[in-house]
Amino acid sequence: MKTSKTALITGATSGIGLAVAEEFAKHNIRLILCGRRKERLKEISDRLETQTDVYTLSFDIRDRNAVFDNIASLPEDFKQIDILINNAGNAHGLEPIAEGNVDDWEAMIDINVKGLLYVSKAVIPGMTSRKSGHIINLGSTAGKEVYPKGNVYCASKHAVDAINQAMRIDLNEYGIRVGAVNPGMVETEFSKVRFKGDEHRANAVYQGFEPLQANDVAEIIYFIVSRPAHVNIADLVVMSTAQASSTIVKKD
Numbered sequence: 001m002k003t004s005k006t007a008l009i010t011g012a013t014s015g016i017g018l019a020v021a022e023e024f025a026k027h028n029i030r031l032i033l034c035g036r037r038k039e040r041l042k043e044i045s046d047r048l049e050t051q052t053d054v055y056t057l058s059f060d061i062r063d064r065n066a067v068f069d070n071i072a073s074l075p076e077d078f079k080q081i082d083i084l085i086n087n088a089g090n091a092h093g094l095e096p097i098a099e100g101n102v103d104d105w106e107a108m109i110d111i112n113v114k115g116l117l118y119v120s121k122a123v124i125p126g127m128t129s130r131k132s133g134h135i136i137n138l139g140s141t142a143g144k145e146v147y148p149k150g151n152v153y154c155a156s157k158h159a160v161d162a163i164n165q166a167m168r169i170d171l172n173e174y175g176i177r178v179g180a181v182n183p184g185m186v187e188t189e190f191s192k193v194r195f196k197g198d199e200h201r202a203n204a205v206y207q208g209f210e211p212l213q214a215n216d217v218a219e220i221i222y223f224i225v226s227r228p229a230h231v232n233i234a235d236l237v238v239m240s241t242a243q244a245s246s247t248i249v250k251k252d
């Protein structure tokens with residue numbers, strides 16, 4: 001008889017997703033770790049298996065069939081997903097709308113919006129049939145306000161905000177908890193991806209102030225999932241103390 005809960009985490013190979021996996025492992029939550037990078041998944045799984053049961057799924061969240069096939073392939077003892085952490089998401093580029101790269105736009109919409117929907121569509125039926133479950137959608141301060149050159153990234157995170165609200169409404173009758181965590185600037189590979197590997201530009205984003213670390217967000221997510229069953233943290237915004245909005249950051 002299974003006693004601890006099972007969580008599926010997307011984007012588990014780095015940043016907030018990895019930190020959540022580590023935090024959950026400490027608390028003995030069983031893990032299904034999803035990501036594109038097989039070797040990284042293997043390394044992480046080898047490390048966390050000393051603390052909890054871990055199963056890994058390697059797929060590209062943009063590939064609809066791969067999402068459904070992989071989640072359907074889960075072995076019997078990992079099929080019951082109690083907690084879904086919709087974390088996978090990226091920014092690609094930071095350009096004014098007139099100069100934006102269409103491939104970047106598509107990648108952000110495909111990963112941040114469509115990928116999140118595919119995974120949710122694959123996981124939610126198990127939750128509705130059991131009439132229980134907890135979904136946490138990783139939004140962003142970029143889903144609460146729009147900043148210069150953020151255009152499509154902000155649009156994709158505003159979509160996550162809308163989907164989070166919609167899920168909470170549509171899943172209400174099943175007793176499923178749904179909530180979003182919307183972080184501001186977190187020092188991860190986020191800016192390196194946004195600036196296509198330009199470390200200098202990426203590092204500059206987090207210089208001159210103390211940004212959030214992935215672990216700060218992971219601890220909050222564990223707090224959310226460990227509340228009593230009648231408590232649902234519906235929507236949470238977290239920024240470093242130095243940050244007041246997307247464009248106001250107190251730097252040294």
Ligand code: 8X3
Pocket residue numbers: 139140141142183184185186246
């Ligand atoms: C990350 C927040 O402001 O760097 O989602 O785009 S921001």
